[in-house]
Amino acid sequence: MSFVSRFAGPLEYRVSDRLQGPVVHCFSTRLGGVSQGPLSGLNLGTGRGDRPGNVVKNYRLLGRAVGFSPGELVFARQVHEDTVCQVDGSWRGRGLSYPGSGDYDALITDTPHVALTVFSADCTPILLYDPEHGAIGAVHSGWRGTAKGIVKKAVQAMTRAYGCRPQAMVAAIGPCIGPCCFATREDVPQAMEKALGALALPAICRQAEGYFVDLKLLNRIWLQEAGVGTIDTAPDCTGCDPVRYWSHRKLGQARGSMANVIMLTDEGEERL
Numbered sequence: 001m002s003f004v005s006r007f008a009g010p011l012e013y014r015v016s017d018r019l020q021g022p023v024v025h026c027f028s029t030r031l032g033g034v035s036q037g038p039l040s041g042l043n044l045g046t047g048r049g050d051r052p053g054n055v056v057k058n059y060r061l062l063g064r065a066v067g068f069s070p071g072e073l074v075f076a077r078q079v080h081e082d083t084v085c086q087v088d089g090s091w092r093g094r095g096l097s098y099p100g101s102g103d104y105d106a107l108i109t110d111t112p113h114v115a116l117t118v119f120s121a122d123c124t125p126i127l128l129y130d131p132e133h134g135a136i137g138a139v140h141s142g143w144r145g146t147a148k149g150i151v152k153k154a155v156q157a158m159t160r161a162y163g164c165r166p167q168a169m170v171a172a173i174g175p176c177i178g179p180c181c182f183a184t185r186e187d188v189p190q191a192m193e194k195a196l197g198a199l200a201l202p203a204i205c206r207q208a209e210g211y212f213v214d215l216k217l218l219n220r221i222w223l224q225e226a227g228v229g230t231i232d233t234a235p236d237c238t239g240c241d242p243v244r245y246w247s248h249r250k251l252g253q254a255r256g257s258m259a260n261v262i263m264l265t266d267e268g269e270e271r272l
């Protein structure tokens with residue numbers, strides 16, 4: 001198992017030990033943090049009805065542990081589409097400090113100290129790193145994004161923008177809803193089969209009560225299709241463990257959001 005937990009007091013976050021170099025990253029849990037009531041714990045979503053001061057405090061706690069500051073964060077409105085946005089240093093602070101940064105579900109950069117962030121609460125978060133070119137990506141891939149192959153599009157965008165070689169890239173697929181808990185109607189498996197053909201079949205299980213779909217496996221297949229050399233997958237299911245993770249399926253609208261963050265550090269600049 002190459003996903004491990006790191007702790008700072010009550011705070012817990014997950015990292016992939018395959019994703020190493022002049023880069024910091026995290027997949028947050030709901031443990032730690034100062035939010036109260038139904039959002040009790042580490043809520044990192046700005047649109048969940050939390051007190052803005054609590055969300056900023058939560059980012060400070062997480063950032064101190066992981067190695068980024070709230071002013072370095074960049075995040076966008078996630079709309080379950082497949083648009084990849086290339087960002088640079090001028091984007092620092094967009095999201096937390098002034099919302100409305102556009103509708104994107106994937107962000108890429110090669111600029112240090114730009115902390116790319118995607119949110120999740122059952123959807124699949126994927127962090128990308130190219131150690132050869134010092135480039136990163138953060139992808140939000142819910143079932144609609146998975147059907148659209150957003151993670152492959154993010155890899156291709158990094159190849160176009162920065163000259164990345166997929167074989168050299170590392171992808172970490174974070175905690176999300178597993179096939180144990182993701183019961184769907186037939187629209188979800190149909191969309192996956194339309195996109196991936198027979199490749200999708202191992203990720204679809206038909207039972208009397210409906211379909212069960214494995215989003216982590218489908219995103220892994222997209223990454224393999226993109227030619228990514230190293231793929232690490234978190235074993236955790238958010239639906240099985242709503243005490244540790246925010247799960248939209250298990251908690252409904254009254255839930256917080258996890259933040260999945262990746263940022264290049266100065267070490268990379270010095271190396272170049």
Ligand SMILES: [Zn+2]
Nearest residue numbers: 180181237240
């Ligand atoms: Zn589960």
